[in-house]
Amino acid sequence: MKKLKLSLSLIAILSTLSYAESEPVNLMIEKAKSAGLSPIPSDKQKLKKLIDNPKNPLSDAKIELGKKLYFDPRLSKSGIISCNTCHNLATGGVDGVSAAIGHKWSANPHHLNSPTVYNAVFAKKQFWDGRSPDLEDQAQGPIQAEPEMAISKEMAVDRIKSMPEYVKEFKEVYKDGNITFKRIADSIGAFERTLVTPSRFDKFLEGNQNALTDEEKEGLKTFIDKGCVSCHNGIALGGTMKPFPTVKPYKYANIGDFKGDKNGLVKVPTLRNITQTAPYFHNGMVWSLKEAIKIMGETQLGIELNDKEINSIKNFLKSLDGKKPKIVYPTLPSVTKDTPKPDAN
């Protein structure tokens, strides 16, 4: 009888524990979803559908071609800058400097920081002022921009056309084999669409209650309750256009001349892999993630987050560090006598 009593007590305790731990977690998952947070789906078919672009359908050959072009420095006038120079896949998809440095060592004239290419597919708009609707359109910009890769559409096409291996690959990907600047950017866009980094947070949102630590769950609660989620939502935890700042001026607003889009809206950066993409904000003036969280509380939410809250949010953000796709470094086609020469001037 004594034994039975003990067992029953144990069951009662276990039930309580189970209730105390799991029920609120399920509620937390529901709360996160209701607040607008969505997972990168673990279902591959679902994910493929999500990242695909009907106007530029994904194919293995196109992704492989796009990867080569993404890493190809011959797509810059100088021959030494590639997409990967500023959106380095080894360092969180960014260059790790405040303002991008490009052709002839030009700093970005607006003192704009290079956003990460990882998970950029989930953003509703591209560029800090959201002027581009998708990755394919975006990719056309920096290649031509004078302070970035500084090449003309014509020279970019002539460079690629001059290399027989590229000609062959374009034939494989695009029926008629025509090499156009748009197709160069489309191929790069296709590759970029595959650069998604599922994290433990996605497992959590999909129902795995143990995917986050208690500290991270607490952080998620703070993140939602304090209102961060009102801008940082969706799969990207960002990627839409919002006013910035809303309540108080941004303390480094005088660095660079960026004022947002025509309505003063600024693209909300993704928070995925945010621990790897310092420095922060459109002008890259803040190196500390804690300071960035603090500033966001002040400028956007009009609240003074205390140290405990800041640390708590930071704990949650760490759970957004995702698994990078494995990328085999490409062997690029060789130049020929017809390849327009690099020009560093």
Place this chain on the structure above:
Amino acid sequence: MKKLKLSLSLIAILSTLSYAESEPVNLMIEKAKSAGLSPIPSDKQKLKKLIDNPKNPLSDAKIELGKKLYFDPRLSKSGIISCNTCHNLATGGVDGVSAAIGHKWSANPHHLNSPTVYNAVFAKKQFWDGRSPDLEDQAQGPIQAEPEMAISKEMAVDRIKSMPEYVKEFKEVYKDGNITFKRIADSIGAFERTLVTPSRFDKFLEGNQNALTDEEKEGLKTFIDKGCVSCHNGIALGGTMKPFPTVKPYKYANIGDFKGDKNGLVKVPTLRNITQTAPYFHNGMVWSLKEAIKIMGETQLGIELNDKEINSIKNFLKSLDGKKPKIVYPTLPSVTKDTPKPDAN
């Protein structure tokens, strides 16, 4: 009887054919070896012994660490230039420009062309003036050089030390875990030692008579008979110090101030993957491989190679295009609050 006669004739013909084709080829292999040409061994143990450095023994962990450092732009003052910027593994191990461009868009002050890192392990000396005995020593140079990566030893060490993942890897590779500038370069050197590219020519030298086409065999004969092999020999088909020019002045000698080592000797570049490493010569003034072959005949051998001979040699050189090792692009450690900031000035 008629049948037997025919068969015997057929055997006789086949024997003749066999003699006509294989015997000279075997002789050609012997001739190539006698002339000082050596294969990259297909035997992995033999190769490992050949590329290893007793003072910096290879290990998988060291090679992996070295790969990360090789691709890490934080080893430059600006934070945006890595070893791979000028010795790009995607483009034949070079940057494809005449003179290297580095920190603050500085052109190499001596107008020197970046040599390929592929198969550099087989060179007897490093740098165009041969001032460095091995890859580990070489790697220390460009990282510090003002017009290249422009970082001080101290800042390089501070950057690496500030990233916990690197600290962990150094502990795995070096017993005491000390992070020193020498060990950074040693690790990079270890990785570079693995960048060898066996080609069809190696199969041929190891006895596979069909590994080269008839045109390539003819080209090899021309290469040997005309005397190219007197400098371009060994496994690297280069990599030793020789006088340049010997007979006639080099037509672009006035570009840059490079005069060789104290004895006027210049490192003979490897010919492996030469079709991928234009532009040619120490000052990168020649874009056409055919022109480079012609100039070599004039300046070094005092002969006018005709078009047939030039094409023949070029055919052989194509057989030196090798198989690149598969390199998974690394995910690099993230910076921390202690990481010295990038400095573009």
